[in-house]
Amino acid sequence: MLGKSLFTIALIFFLPDLFGQGKSNDLQITPLTGDFYIYTTYNLYEGEKIPANGMYLVTAKGVVLFDTPWDTAQFQPLLDSIKVRHQKQVVLCISTHFHEDRTAGLEFYRSQGIKTYTTILTDSLSKKTNKKRAESLIAKDTIFNIGGYTFETYYPGPGHSPDNIIIWFNEQQLLYGACLIKSASDDNLGNLGDANKLEYASTIKKVQKKCRNPKYIIVGHGDWTDLRSLKHTGVMAEDLRKIKAGKSTMK
Ligand SMILES: [Zn+2]
Numbered sequence: 001m002l003g004k005s006l007f008t009i010a011l012i013f014f015l016p017d018l019f020g021q022g023k024s025n026d027l028q029i030t031p032l033t034g035d036f037y038i039y040t041t042y043n044l045y046e047g048e049k050i051p052a053n054g055m056y057l058v059t060a061k062g063v064v065l066f067d068t069p070w071d072t073a074q075f076q077p078l079l080d081s082i083k084v085r086h087q088k089q090v091v092l093c094i095s096t097h098f099h100e101d102r103t104a105g106l107e108f109y110r111s112q113g114i115k116t117y118t119t120i121l122t123d124s125l126s127k128k129t130n131k132k133r134a135e136s137l138i139a140k141d142t143i144f145n146i147g148g149y150t151f152e153t154y155y156p157g158p159g160h161s162p163d164n165i166i167i168w169f170n171e172q173q174l175l176y177g178a179c180l181i182k183s184a185s186d187d188n189l190g191n192l193g194d195a196n197k198l199e200y201a202s203t204i205k206k207v208q209k210k211c212r213n214p215k216y217i218i219v220g221h222g223d224w225t226d227l228r229s230l231k232h233t234g235v236m237a238e239d240l241r242k243i244k245a246g247k248s249t250m251k
Contacts, residue, residue: 027074029081032216035059035149036174038224039078041071043101045191052101055176055218056082059147062091065114066167066176068105068132075105079112090114092146094153095134096178097164098125099194101220106132119155121163156180156206158196159237160189160220164203168211175211175230179220180204182236184228189236190221197244200237204230 028040035058040051054067063082069075079090093109094117095102103118103126110116116134118126126133143152151169158164160179167176175181180203182189189195196203208230218224 026071027069027077027081029085032218033172033174036172036216038218039069039081041069041074041078043070050221052221053178053218053224054102056090057149057151058082058086058088059149061147063088064144064146064149065090065093065109067095067102067178068093068109070101070104072104075108092144093117093134094167095122096167096176097161097180098122098129098131099161099179099191100131102178103132103134106134108132110135119153119163119165121155122165125161125163154207154210156210157199157203159200159203160191161194162196166207166211173211173213173215174218175207175214175216176218177207177220177230178218180207180233181217181219181229182233183219183222183224184226184232185223186221186232186236189233189240192240197240199241201234201241204234204237208234 026042030038032038037056039054039056042049042051052070054065054069056066057064063086069078082088082090092115095106106116115136117136117138118134120137120139123133123137138153141152141154143150150171151167153165154168155165164180166180214227217227217229219229
């Protein structure tokens, strides 16, 4: 008897795993708050396995995806997991800049009938660098209303990339910062290949001004639970600016 109830408890305990995320660790889904979930996939960067965070929001009108998985093997598993967990389809997907950890799944999702979005600037960079592209383009900061939720896209200027946007949920005070914002535990700004070293710091200041007292700050890679991430990124960006400015005056 005891054995059976223990088995039942174990089954209930592992149920979300069996039906939601599968047995692999290649796709992790973590509840954030209310209808918001963070999903994490992995890819190799300079020989190291690196996690990338995206987010999704479950609304009455379907699920909204913020960025696509970095791991191309997880495009369909993410849709399947969302379907099983929430009995809903993904209807919309917005990528926050042109790098692959944000855009890799855009064409796949478009082929599945999902409305895909990037800014015009992101699209031009995607086109130039042979990245996957969205079907619909937004020309300026845009407010989306869907299934009872409101959020806005905001372009604060160049930082991590020339085109990085953030998504702000004013009601929830949720800042989806993606790769523009580094984790509080990061000791550097990561991939600066397309970064604007002089303007990164002022771009972060604009985000701080726009998004007052965020309760949640979602970073592109690693831990998002420490809200010092935004300020910490600003400090690192200011250091970067000083080094860069110093170098240009020395010439
Ligand atoms: Zn990134």
